[in-house]
Amino acid sequence: MKKCSRTLEIMLSFHLYKQFFSVFIVAMIFTCAPPPVAAAQLRILTSFPPLFYTPFIERFESLHPDISVSILNKKTTAAIDEIMRGNDRQFDLFWSSSVDALDLLKAKQMLRRSQQIQKGPTIVLDNMNINDPDGFFYGFAVSGIGWMWNSRYLKKEDLPIPHSWEDLKKPDYYGHLAMSTPSRSGTTHLIVENILQKYGWEKGWAYLMRISGNFTTITARSFGVPEGIESNRFGIGLVIDFLARTKDKKNIGFLYGKPAFPVPAGIAGLNNSLNHDIADQFINFILSPAGQQILLRPEINRLPIDRSLLLNQEDKVIKLLQMIDGKELQTYDINLSRQRYHLVNKLFDQLITFHLRERRHIWKRLIDLEKKVGKDDETFKRLKTNILLNISKIPVSKQQSLAPELNNILSSHASGQTAYDQQRDVVATWDSFINQQFQQAQAQLDDIEQTLSTMPN
DSSP: HHHHHHHHHHHHHHHHHHHHHHHHHHHHHHSSSSOOOOEEEEEEEEESOOHHHHHHHHHHHHHTTTTEEEEEEEOOHHHHHHHTTTOOOOSSSSSSOOOOHHHHHHHHHHHHOOOOOOSBOOOOOTTTSSTTTTTTEEEEEOOOOEEEEEEEHHHHHOOOOOTGGGGGSSSGGGTTTEEOOTTTOHHHHHHHHHHHHHHOOOHHHHHHHHHHHTTEEEEESSSSSHHHHHHTHHHHHHEEGGOOOSSSTTTEEEEEEESSSOEEEEEETTTOOOOOHHHHHHHHHHHHHHHHHHHTTTTTEEESSSSGOOTTTOOHHHHHHHHHOOOOOOOOHHHHHHTTTHHHHHHHHTTTTGGGHHHHHHHHHHHHHHHHOOTTTTHHHHHHHHHHHTTTOSSSOOHHHHOHHHHHOOOOOOOOOHHHHHHHHHHHHHHHHHHHHHHHHHHHHHHHHHHHHOOOO
């Protein structure tokens, strides 16, 4: 009996030892095994909203499961400021609808050269490179500029659909228009710069100030324009085409102005980034058929540069392509835009954004006076022309607008007390110029209203 007990004790000890040994071996395996390989990180800074970029990121990550993409959305001007300060957060790519922002960053040596090869036929814009010829940024889609409207709103207000840029100046549209400001929106900068290039420096600003009399508001961001039109806050808005592509296809319309203003959206590798090779992989993906095809999804509906994908697409995409092929377009001078980028943004705010109330007030007084005296009154016609001419003058000549020193002073990323003082002095001079114009216009209107009030009915 004792012998059996001893045998049982030995067997039990061996069993416990075996269990311990097994646990020990497993523990050693986990302790000695190398840690799991972390996914490579791609960091993207973009002005595009999540609705646009999410399908691209999901598709890219499915093709490259070893790469993890993180993305930060910032409006174009804020993104430029971050990059110009040195890209301290080490973003690998800047992905933007504003090709002139990319050209500006290239000029400041904030981009790095990437070598990409595009295969197949691509859209050609006369006298304009879709890609940077030096390989610093690449266009992947083309957009156009025009205006959108809410047909229910127009019907309620008994207003016709505007069919030309000149129509937007008509007094019928007083209080029914809106747009954003270029200082807060890269796409709005494209609108403003295209208008300046269409009409010329002085006449372009005169046009913008004239239609601003019809504005009901200037939105804080570009997406505020389509949102306001969809919600019936106002009826017509100046936008880039992709902002007009809403779910309400029945009531929301869009028209490209003539000539068309086609502008490419682009992507670029950044200096001070960590993952150049992965960044180039993403650029190649965006330019590949897999990436280009995503642009045609209904929720995005952008014009890809790959012509082989453009058969049997919906009218809004094909219409711009037809205008490009038919040479109904004005080419965009990206070099000119870069030379005066900061100046245009700052001048728009000083002339229009910060003085919208005064412009609306003067334009409304002219509209009311015209109703009283009639459109054919020669004296009033001369007065109206004179007032509109005076309040459309600008404090910066065409020659001054091309001075690098002025553009640098007005840069949003200029820092230091000297830069602050210089910018303050420039703006103060502009304000004095603008306020004097308003005072003269108001005095002229007061005189004619007083004269009319003393005349017998």
